[in-house]
Amino acid sequence: MSMTTASAAPPAPEAELRDWWRLLKPRVMSLVIFTAFVGLIAAPGAAHPVVALAAVLCIAIGAGASGALNQWYDADIDVQMKRTRARPVPSGRVAPGEALGFGVGLSLMSVAMLSVIGNFLAAGLLAFTIFFYAVIYTMWLKRATPQNIVIGGAAGAFPPMIGWAAATGTVSPESVLMFLVIFLWTPPHFWALALFAHEDYRAAGVPMMPVVRGERTTRRQVLGYTLAMSAASFALAFTPVGGPVTLAVALLANGVFIARAWTVARRDAGMAQADRYKAEKKLFGVSIVYLFALFGAVAVDTLLGGAPGGWPLLF
Amino acid sequence: MRENADPFEGREHELHRRRRGRNYAVLAVLAAFVVLMFAVTIAKMGSHAGNPWG
Numbered sequence: 001m002s003m004t005t006a007s008a009a010p011p012a013p014e015a016e017l018r019d020w021w022r023l024l025k026p027r028v029m030s031l032v033i034f035t036a037f038v039g040l041i042a043a044p045g046a047a048h049p050v051v052a053l054a055a056v057l058c059i060a061i062g063a064g065a066s067g068a069l070n071q072w073y074d075a076d077i078d079v080q081m082k083r084t085r086a087r088p089v090p091s092g093r094v095a096p097g098e099a100l101g102f103g104v105g106l107s108l109m110s111v112a113m114l115s116v117i118g119n120f121l122a123a124g125l126l127a128f129t130i131f132f133y134a135v136i137y138t139m140w141l142k143r144a145t146p147q148n149i150v151i152g153g154a155a156g157a158f159p160p161m162i163g164w165a166a167a168t169g170t171v172s173p174e175s176v177l178m179f180l181v182i183f184l185w186t187p188p189h190f191w192a193l194a195l196f197a198h199e200d201y202r203a204a205g206v207p208m209m210p211v212v213r214g215e216r217t218t219r220r221q222v223l224g225y226t227l228a229m230s231a232a233s234f235a236l237a238f239t240p241v242g243g244p245v246t247l248a249v250a251l252l253a254n255g256v257f258i259a260r261a262w263t264v265a266r267r268d269a270g271m272a273q274a275d276r277y278k279a280e281k282k283l284f285g286v287s288i289v290y291l292f293a294l295f296g297a298v299a300v301d302t303l304l305g306g307a308p309g310g311w312p313l314l315f
Numbered sequence: 316m317r318e319n320a321d322p323f324e325g326r327e328h329e330l331h332r333r334r335r336g337r338n339y340a341v342l343a344v345l346a347a348f349v350v351l352m353f354a355v356t357i358a359k360m361g362s363h364a365g366n367p368w369g
Binding site: 017 | 330333334336337340351354355357358359361
């Protein structure tokens with residue numbers, strides 16, 4: 001290669017540490033870590049703190065690995081959207097093959113480690129979660145149906161169940177209810193974002209609900225899922241992992257969430273464009289606080305000794 | 316002398332700096348992994364104290 005050619009070619013960007021960190025989707029990972037941790041400590045029988053920490057770390061690495069696999073596969077979509085085009089793969093800082101290797105390597109490592117540190121049920125659930133997010137959601141549902149994030153939301157809902165399984169080796173009604181809360185929380189959370197970013201999704205050809213069915217249907221469904229999620233969160237308060245703190249937080253948090261969802265449901269595209277989707281952005285922010293608050297309340301009730309004597313229990 | 320200076324020198328230096336940073340990070344992760352495995356082993360052995368088959 002001549003010097004002239006080398007000088008003319010733009011320098012290949014090289015990944016920095018933070019690019020590899022971003023491949024793990026750290027913000028999603030923080031939610032996974034927190035809910036998995038709550039699932040683990042809420043489970044009956046105290047796990048050794050070091051073992052609990054290691055198990056949560058495995059779940060976090062598994063979640064990060066599925067984020068890397070998602071970014072490897074979705075680079076063609078991400079490069080077309082403002083929100084995602086600076087990600088490591090579409091920006092060219094990490095080669096697609098490297099992201100794939102990183103994701104597969106961390107997936108195998110996290111599952112193998114959890115099988116040793118925890119048990120085979122927890123490891124199996126983690127493996128299924130990674131498969132569900134990377135293959136079922138990313139490769140199939142995301143590009144195929146407006147129900148993509150409804151079904152795909154299951155992947156984000158598994159962590160507390162994995163945490164519980166790591167501590168007990170079982171799946172219980174309580175852990176299923178924690179799964180259900182996050183599963184029903186995902187559509188209003190994600191569609192709030194999709195409402196104000198739907199032009200991006202339209203341009204990239206991703207069949208998100210606001211793009212395919214329109215804003216009106218999406219807004220109605222946001223409210224519907226919010227109400228269903230509220231019912232599940234109240235049910236959680238009346239289980240052995242719930243208690244008065246969970247009930248109090250559920251009352252307050254659901255009140256705020258439903259009020260925000262109601263506002264979003266009553267608006268139309270014109271009103272939203274007039275104030276640059278202010279209510280939808282607010283709902284998105286509230287939804288994140290909601291999940292941390294509710295699971296934080298379960299953790300507090302657990303630390304206080306679980307549901308007190310005489311507390312009404314569903315099971 | 317200035318015109319004979321390697322035009323890629325600055326970039327090479329930058330690349331080496333980044334790679335060194337990345338290598339140290341990998342070292343730190345591996346060291347943390349070893350410490351974690353050791354701690355988990357001790358914790359697991361502790362929970363089975365007195366029962367060599369447990």
